[in-house]
Amino acid sequence: MMRELDWINSRARLFPHDEAIVDAELNDSWSFQQLNERAILIATFFREKGVKKGDRVALLSPNHISYFDFLFACIKIGAIFVPLNWRLSKDEMDYVLSDANPKIIGIHQYFNKKFSWIEEDYYVLNIEDNHYVNDLINISQAFIPEESLNESDPLAMIYTGGTTGKPKGAVLSHRSILWNALNTIVSWNLTDEEATITTLPMFHTGGLNALIVPVLLAGGKVIVTDDFEPKKAVEDLIKHKCTIVLFVPTMYHMIIKTDAFRTSNFPHMKVFLSGGAPCPLNIYDAFEQKGLLFKEGYGLTEAGPNNFYIDPEEAKHKRGSVGKPMVFNDIKIINDNGQEVDINEVGELCLRGNHSFEFYWNKEEETKKTKIDGWLHTGDLARKDKDGFVYIVGRKKEMIISGGENIYPLEIEHWLSSLEGINEVAVVGIPHDKWGEAVAAFVSFNKGKQFNEQELQEYCSRKLSSYKIPKKFFVIDELPKTHVGKIDKKSLVQQYSNTFA
Incomplete structure (x- = not known):
């Protein structure tokens, strides 16, 4: 067995009493030794319930200590951790669970009512509070870790949207997650003095893998909070002496408008990171005016999500740049013929490194289209x-990023098209100061039919997650077409680009 893969056990052995996790709401905290002991309890419980190497265990929870319990338990027994997006609709969640087929699903009491139907088909571990592990099992003998674990074995499966709206399970191996963390530590110069707060949902790779795992592996501290409120986020950064943090642009948009931001000097912060979507330049301005270091990053579930490094001082002069490839990964930008493009020429960004995902769960053809000769084709333009x-x-595909969430227009278009009386529909992303992009739907009706905006929103809410429901519906007689007869989405975006200004 590769015992070095169980790095949380090694941290607990070397630095048992160093503080690792803090619950910002309840002020509970855990050392590396306590974190490891919790993982052993959960791992033993999983085994008693028949979980074996390669089996999936899922978690449906707001940001909570249970994410660490489940992840580190899976490291110990070779199970696959599946964090679930609690923003999904019932149909979407049902699809993900059917696809992953988890042996056990941990459900935080916060979601017991909303997802009560899950208990009918799956074994559910109810998570009442931070101390739920104490009621599970008494260990009478030493824990024996999985003996046949290899670095290429799956460790986590994070679902990301598909081009048709069906989520895809991106399988991250021990190698994927460990090398992303090592690459981040070395490239970003992280140390055991780091402290970060996570308000990004931990079912996202940005919440789980961007900073949490790298900071813990380096010996630093993670402060967990289950909700984002801009004033409180600023206060928590100061209270917990945070040195580095990641927010999406929507969060920064709200933060810089608070009095707390304007009056704080953040004495311990080394750098503010932005990810999830391109960052408006006015946010750069707000931080530069206060003399605070700020920079952008780029990643995706299938790679990292950390791929670039830029010195915050250089970011002042290279605004909008994500920097250069980190130490242990490579990139190339290619045209439609697969050839690398020239300087300042736009092409598709491709990534390569040990941090890349292994495959899409149950989707061999999708994997082959995405990973070609060792290169991950991102579908993003750079x-x-x-x-x-x-x-x-930009994005090669038509994906919309709103508030850090990936949204695929075709899914929304298909659902709206199923409403009797709608003739044509096109869904696009319109620039928005707060959300980055806002979902907008353009519809035309059949003769004799008419729906108002409220009726269309209510219809969407029957099927779609709230963040996918268009913020604005435009009713027009006929949607514009290209010369080959396709709906001209580009012209719609250009024509209505100032809608949310």
């Missing part, structure tokens, strides 16, 4: 300047 700095300029 350019590289003469100094080697990379800029993300």
Whole structure:
């Protein structure tokens, strides 16, 4: 067995009393030794319930200590951790659970009512509070870890949207997660003095893998909070002496408008990170005016999500750039023929490194289309300047990113098209100061039919998660077409780009 894969056990052995996790709401805290002991309890419980290497165990919870319990328990027994997106609709959640087929699902009491139907088909572990592990099992003998564990074995499966709206389970191996963390530590110069707060949902790779795992592996401290409120986020950063933090642009948009931000000097913060979507330049301005270091990053569930490094001082002069590839990964930008593009020419961004995902669960053909000759084809468009700095300029596909959430128009279009009386529909992302992009739907009706905006929103709410429901519906007689007869979405975006200004 590769015992070095159980790095939380090693941390507990070397630095047992160092503080690792803090619950910002309840002020509970756990050392590395206590974190490891909790993981052993959960791992033993999983085994008693028949969980074996390769089996999936899922978690449906707001940000909570249970994410660490489940992840580190899976490291010990070779199970696959599946964090569930609690924003999914019932149909979407049912699809994910059917696809993953978990042996056990941990459900936090916060979601007991909303997802009560899950208990009918799956074994559910109810999570009442931070101390739920104490009621599970008494260990009478030493825990024996999985003996046949290899670095290429799956460790986590994080679901990401598909081009048709069906989520895909991106399988991350021990190697994927460990190398992302090592690459981040080395490239970003993280140390055991780091402290970060996580308000991004931990079912996202940005919440779980961008900073949490790297900071803990380096010996730092993670402060957990289950909700985002801009004023409180600022207060928590100061209270817990945070040194590094990741928010999405929507969060920064709200933070910089608070009095707490304007009056705070953040004495311990080394750098603020932005990810999940391109960041408006006015946010750069707000931080530069206060003399605070700020930079952007780029990643995706299938890779990292950390792929680039930029010195915060350089970020002032290379605004909008995500920087250069980190120490242990490579990139290339290619045209439609697969050839690398010239300086400042736009092409598809491809990534390569040990941090890349292994495959899509139950989707062999999708995997083959995404991973080609060792390169991960991101579907995102980028350019590289003469100094080697990379800029993300758009998306090859029509994906919308709103408030850090990936939204695929085709799913919304299909659902709206199923409403009798709708003739044509097109869904696009319109620039929005707060959300980055807002979902907008353009519809035309059949003769004799008419729906108002409230009726259309209510219809969408029957099927779609709240963040996918269009913020605005435009009723027009006929949708514009290209010369080949396709709906011209580009012209719609150009024509209505100032809608939310």
